Amino acid sequence: MPPSSAQPGKATTAAAPRRRRGEGQWALGYREPLNKNEENKKNDDGLNVRDRIINVYSKGGFDSIDPADLRGRFRWFGLYTQRAPGIDGGKTAVLEPEELDDRYFMLRVRIDGGQLSVAQLRAIAEISRDHGRDTADITDRQNVQYHWIRVEDVPAIWEKLESVGLSTTEACGDTPRVIMGCPVAGVAEDEVLDPSEQIRQIYDEHIGSPEFSNLPRKFKTSLSGCTVHCVNHEINDVAFVGVRNEAGETGYDLFVGGGLATNPMFAKRLGTFLRPDQVSEVWAGVAGLFRDYGYRRLRTRARIKFLIKDWGAEKFREVLEKEYLGYELPDGPEPILDPGVRRDHVGVHRQNDGRFYVGFAPKVGRVSGTSLLRVAEIAEEHGSDRVRTTPDQKLIILDVEEERIASISAALESEGFEVDPSVFRRQTMACTGIQFCKLAIVETKDRASTLIDELEKRLPDFEEPISINVNGCPNSCARVQVADIGLKGQLMLNERGEQVEGYQIHLGGGMGLTQAFGKKIRGLKSTADDLPDYVERVLRRFQTQKEDGENFAAWAARADDADLK
Structure with missing residues (x-):
């Protein structure tokens, strides 16, 4: 009985503190399978499926x-079943x-x-052409994704990739996904x-070690x-950012x-200074800490961001140093950020x-x-072996001599690749969308x-420099929350009361010194068909109302809601 309800003249006892349910953290003794995914991983390491694909399923x-x-x-080997054709977005969650x-x-x-x-x-x-119906999307994590792949062809695909050092x-x-790096490093x-x-x-x-699989x-x-x-360090699970100390x-x-x-x-800065020769060991320490202390009870809370949110950067760094590295890391300077530079x-x-x-x-x-084959040919014809x-x-081609710039630019543009694109082509991204993705609700690539x-x-x-990011579901593969204009797919009713594809709109997101998640205005959404009208309207208002030197995110943060609709 709570104290406020205690009867006069009778002693009260404090309620026992509620025991917090375990989050499935191995380091705290929670090893039992806590959900279907954890049970599946406990039954067999995902890395073991490779042999079955080669010897049984293919x-x-x-x-x-x-x-x-x-x-x-x-x-664990990059394979997802794609969405069966003809299933509309209303059935995605059903x-x-x-x-x-x-x-x-x-x-x-x-x-x-x-x-x-x-x-x-x-x-x-060549794999795209021969096995993937000529599909080859470049992702916003520097990967290439094929579609229409048959399991029968996977061993031959792996053999070809591995013959050139890819996998x-x-x-x-x-698992530890692809390691992102600046494409012009070096x-x-x-x-x-x-x-x-x-x-x-x-x-x-x-990578490929059972220690982190x-x-x-x-x-x-x-x-x-x-x-x-x-590489947008602010939205990675772990990010190593180049700095120069005193x-x-x-x-x-x-x-x-x-x-x-x-x-x-957004990622939390630990404030350390790491020598290059320490990076692999520290990476393993962070991954190991995540493996052992990460939350496994609920998939929706299993990313490392939830752990560091609860712990804070100071505790995370302390556990990393004491339990995984065995030494203290020195403090170091913050990265230098420039709000006026495009991140590409x-x-x-x-x-x-030179x-x-x-x-x-x-x-x-x-x-x-087919188009990637042409890029390879164009690079080779202009003396480059690095894409x-x-x-x-x-995409970027390195190592072009000055006198070949005009030639390579013309060759690329003849294939539909623009070296000097409009701001809209330069800064619009889209996820896979309903054409292939089982989580998607709406189409994205063609709409964008x-x-x-x-x-x-x-x-x-x-x-x-306006970024427009288009996503087919709430999972934000196309980073809608950190775009100037983020478009999150949903189904909605049009003016005639018909259910159609549309987008919830996020405005004013960004990273760096303008770090913020785009704001959502109640009821602000657009049908797919009306999207060009909406974006044109809000960009014209921005042009009319912005102050000298003011970017879109700053304007969107102060603009009246009516001007953002």
């Missing part, structure tokens, strides 16, 4: 696949997984650091340091010494716990060796094996492409 075909492998362990499954797969190729040789790009392109190992699943004139060696070391020492959830890594911070030494600051989806959080490398830029790199923009990352994927669904075309016609002189 020979027996789709119907021979164990369901626990099909919707679980296949992800149908069972087997009703949504097609008999074909999405296959993700991990491209750590975004680094490709011409031979590797050619292999990726799909741990491209998905509760050649940028103003970089703090080149993290390429550290990326290779983490990959060689830890059963994490509570996915684990996203970035390393960069880039001064424009193109002694002039270069190393890394450490951030942990960033992520978006339905509970977006599109266009023609001088390298530190040559140039050329960054170019396919529309919303949608390419094909890069970017965190914004773009149409939006780009319309805005280029309607606002041909618009030059403000």
Whole structure:
């Protein structure tokens, strides 16, 4: 009985504190299977499915696949069943997984650091052409994704990828996903340091290891010494950011716990200074801490961001140092952020060796094996053996001599790749969408492409650096919360009362010194058909009302709600 209800003249006793339910943290003794995913991982390590794919499923075909492998362990090698054709978005959350499954797969190729040789790009392109119906989307994590892959073809695909030093190992699943890195690492004139060696070391020492193949959830890594911070360290699970200390030494600051989806959080800075030779060990420490202390009871709370939110940066650093490293890390400086710099490398830029790199923009990352073959040919014809994927669904060719810039630009643009794109083509991204994704509610790639075309016609002189990110569901694969204009797919009613595809609108998101999640205004949404009208309207109001030097996010934060509708 609570104290306020105690009877006069009778002693009261304090209620016993409620015992907090365990979160499934291994380090605290919670080893029992707590949900279906954890039980599946306990029964068999996801890495073991490779042999079954090669020796059983590729020979027996789709119907021979164990369901626990099909919707679980296949992800450890980059394989997801794609969405069966003809299922509308209203059924996404209603149908069972087997009703949504097609008999074909999405296959993700991990491209750590975004680094490709011409031979590797050619292999990726040929696989797309020969096995994926010419599909090859560039993701915002520097991967390439195929569709229409048959399980019968997977061993041959792996053999071809591995012959050029690529793989799909741990491209998905509760594992360390692709390691993001600045695509112009080692050649940028103003970089703090080149993290390429550290990326290779983490990959060689830890990717595919049973030590980290059963994490509570996915684990996203970035390393960069880039001064424009193109890999977006603020939204990675663990991020190593290049800095220079007072002694002039270069190393890394450490951030942990960033992520978006339905509970977006920015990474917390631990304030350390790491020598390059410490990076792999510290990465393993953070991953190990996540493995042992991460929450496994509920999938919705299993990302590392929830752990560091509860612990705080100070406790996280203390446990990392005492239990996983065995030594204290020195304090270090913060990264230098510049709010006026675009976080990409599109266009023609001088390298530190006097040559140039050329960054170019396919529309919303949608390419094909045929077009990637042409990129490989164009690079080779212009003396380059290095191509890069970017965190914004773009491509870069390195090592171009100055006298070849005009030629390579013309060759790329003849294939539909723009070296000097409009702001809309340069800064619009889209996730996979309902065409292939089982989680999606609406179409994204074609809608975003149409939006780009319309805005280029309607606002041909618009030059403000506006990011527009289009997502097919609430999971934010296309980073809607940190875009100037974020569009999250949903179903809605149009003026005639018909259910149609539409988007909830987030405005004014950003990273760096303007770090903020886009705000949502009650009732602010747009049908897919009305989207070009809405975006044009709000951008024209921005142009009319903005103050000198004011960016879109700052204007959206102070604008009246009526002006944002």
